[in-house]
Amino acid sequence: MPFDPKNVIELTDAALAADYTRVRRAASAIVRELAKAGDEKAAKELRSLVRKRGVPLKASGYVESLPVDAKSRLPLLEEQSWPDVPVFLNAEANRIFHDFLRDVQHVDELCAKGLASRLGLLLSGPPGTGKTLLAAHVAAQLARPFYVVRLDSVISSLLGDTAKNIRSVFDFVPSRDAVLLIDEMDAVAKLRDDRHELGELKRVVNTVIQSLDNLDSHAVVIAATNHPHLLDPAIWRRFPYKIELGLPDVDVRKDLWRHFLFEDRDEAKISNELAAISEGLSGADIEAIGLTARRNALLDNRPLDIASVVSAVLHSSSDKSALPRRDALDADHKKHIAQSLKEHFGLSGADIARLLGVTRQSVYGYLKQEAEAHDGG
Ligand SMILES: Nc1ncnc2c1ncn2[C@@H]1O[C@H](COP(=O)(O)OP(=O)(O)OP(=O)(O)O)[C@@H](O)[C@H]1O
Ligand SMILES: [Mg+2]
Known part of the structure; x- marks a missing residue:
């Protein structure tokens, strides 16, 4: 056995x-x-x-008792499944992630020696940089269920209800030995410029702080925010572990391309080049471009069209939602891209040829024509 x-x-x-x-x-x-x-x-x-x-328990006649908003009766929390996408992090973020997991796994030992700190992790970064994904990975690594609460959905027009909502969320989580993600942690701070009074805001913040303080030492709480500077310092202090997920650096972008475009195949050269030209894109942007290119290839039964990916990447700096087109790029378009790759990224003729899927000869032709067009105009 x-x-x-x-x-x-x-x-x-x-x-x-x-x-x-x-x-x-x-x-x-x-x-x-x-x-x-x-x-x-x-x-x-x-x-x-x-x-x-799992199959929704409702279908089996079992009603899972998630806490609900007092007035609307809508659930305050949502259980989300563990991720099927790996998370790519820079070295510093990865180190804090693993330190955090280690401390959670050894919390009893650390408590016994008076060395445990709160198991609070604060994730900050722009949209689409993997905050929610990373939180889900924490839950998966700890084999605990993953619950997400959006703080703005907990805030009710009635202050009394808001406090009740916050308390019922925090009561629920330890009962499931779960990982709780408080998404949009800055929602409280945003109340400041609403119709709410300052005193009211203070009481909501205090309720959150009290609830965090009342959690037992095993509770894992993660907060995510796009605006860390808006957070109240008292809340900030209650999250000793902090990971800043900025826009991905060149190494992380390489991993993202390799995974989302090449399904983890080792296309080192092209992944490197795509990483070099995609500064400013988030993980979510790279995922969207990679998956679209693969979808186009699959449905049209042809190999990946890297030129369309390059075109989408270059367009993304001005148009955030640029995606690879399904039809092949025409010669004019390729000419333009070749010029741009040379001028802005200093790529060689061989690199450009590889990215555009044309011969080196054609690239030299494109560059020459563009140069002539410039001289002429
Ligand atoms: N670092 C990353 N590693 C792997 N995948 C990533 C990464 N960043 C983003 N992605 C992809 O983008 C998707 C969206 O990311 P996610 O929802 O975690 O972003 P977020 O930071 O929570 O954004 P928001 O602020 O909008 O909530 C992920 O599910 C994943 O597929
Ligand atoms: Mg998110």
């Missing part, structure tokens, strides 16, 4: 009680045992099952 019967009994019991949290936890324990016993294949299969979202 490769695994501890205790886990199988727990798994069965949890499944019959329709308790996904416990099912996932027991199955994750079995995954670890399988991996330890060297059965990677079975471990991998089970791991991917654990990450699947």
